[in-house]
Amino acid sequence: MADQPTDSSSHQHFAIIVAGGSGSRMKTDVPKQFLLLGDKPILQRTIEQFLAVIPASQIILVLPARDLSTWNSLCEAHHFHPAIQIVTGGSSRFQSVRNGLMAIMSSAGIVAVHDGVRPFISPDIIRASYEVAAQTGSAVTCVPVKDSVRVVDQDGRSKAVDRTMYRLVQTPQTFRLDLFRQAFATDEQPFFTDCASVVEYAGFQVTLIEGSYENIKITTPDDLRGF
Numbered sequence: 001m002a003d004q005p006t007d008s009s010s011h012q013h014f015a016i017i018v019a020g021g022s023g024s025r026m027k028t029d030v031p032k033q034f035l036l037l038g039d040k041p042i043l044q045r046t047i048e049q050f051l052a053v054i055p056a057s058q059i060i061l062v063l064p065a066r067d068l069s070t071w072n073s074l075c076e077a078h079h080f081h082p083a084i085q086i087v088t089g090g091s092s093r094f095q096s097v098r099n100g101l102m103a104i105m106s107s108a109g110i111v112a113v114h115d116g117v118r119p120f121i122s123p124d125i126i127r128a129s130y131e132v133a134a135q136t137g138s139a140v141t142c143v144p145v146k147d148s149v150r151v152v153d154q155d156g157r158s159k160a161v162d163r164t165m166y167r168l169v170q171t172p173q174t175f176r177l178d179l180f181r182q183a184f185a186t187d188e189q190p191f192f193t194d195c196a197s198v199v200e201y202a203g204f205q206v207t208l209i210e211g212s213y214e215n216i217k218i219t220t221p222d223d224l225r226g227f
């Protein structure tokens with residue numbers, strides 16, 4: 001890490017929950033974060049996992065501007081009224097994270113960014129990510145690859161690769177705020193698929209922590225089969 005680690009205990013813990021996407025791959029009428037999982041909206045379940053770890057006042061929820069009323073109606077229907085801050089998203093995940101970051105007024109602290117559509121995250125992993133980020137500057141949740149992996153070239157020829165060298169990246173991705181602000185001061189790049197890639201582009205190395213195979217990102221209809 002380019003920067004020195006800081007003492008964690010003096011810093012507040014924030015969370016940016018990004019739910020500003022349209023869910024095009026899910027192909028439902030409302031964006032997937034608003035679908036019910038059992039008796040509750042997916043997004044409510046995700047927020048509840050963070051409420052088990054940090055106060056509502058330190059959570060920023062990013063929503064699509066056109067869906068604010070959808071979320072308000074769901075909150076009414078499910079009697080869910082946490083005092084979290086809501087900001088509107090942008091046209092990409094990067095833009096949505098940046099909008100969330102601008103809503104955090106504190107200059108010091110630790111911020112976790114989590115996909116609103118990963119409701120199965122455990123409070124233990126969230127806590128671990130804050131602890132590791134306080135010690136090293138970052139904590140990027142991931143799991144080892146369980147299947148065999150091949151790399152495919154432009155002509156369709158494939159070759160087996162050593163799967164022990166790869167990790168599947170999840171969220172939360174948690175960072176020291178000063179470092180995160182510095183990283184997000186950049187122009188958006190096409191290869192920014194997550195926050196770790198933005199932080200790495202700014203010249204910082206990221207620390208990986210163990211996630212969970214249950215912590216799936218609800219992306220396509222298959223992901224909801226069985227619930």
Ligand SMILES: Nc1ccn([C@@H]2O[C@H](COP(=O)(O)OP(=O)(O)OP(=O)(O)O)[C@@H](O)[C@H]2O)c(=O)n1
Pocket residue numbers: 018019020021022023024025026031033062089090091092093094096097115116117118217218219
């Ligand atoms: N402009 C965007 C795009 C995505 N996200 C959020 O980033 C998370 C991960 O993105 P993804 O699963 O790709 O969600 P969508 O962009 O909604 O889905 P799709 O790519 O299928 O349209 C989701 O919680 C999504 O709401 C966001 O806040 N703002």
Ligand SMILES: C[C@](O)(CO)[C@H](O)COP(=O)(O)O
Pocket residue numbers: 093115169170171193194195217
């Ligand atoms: C951030 C993320 O969930 C980590 O796996 C993922 O990169 C989001 O990707 P998507 O293209 O927005 O689905």
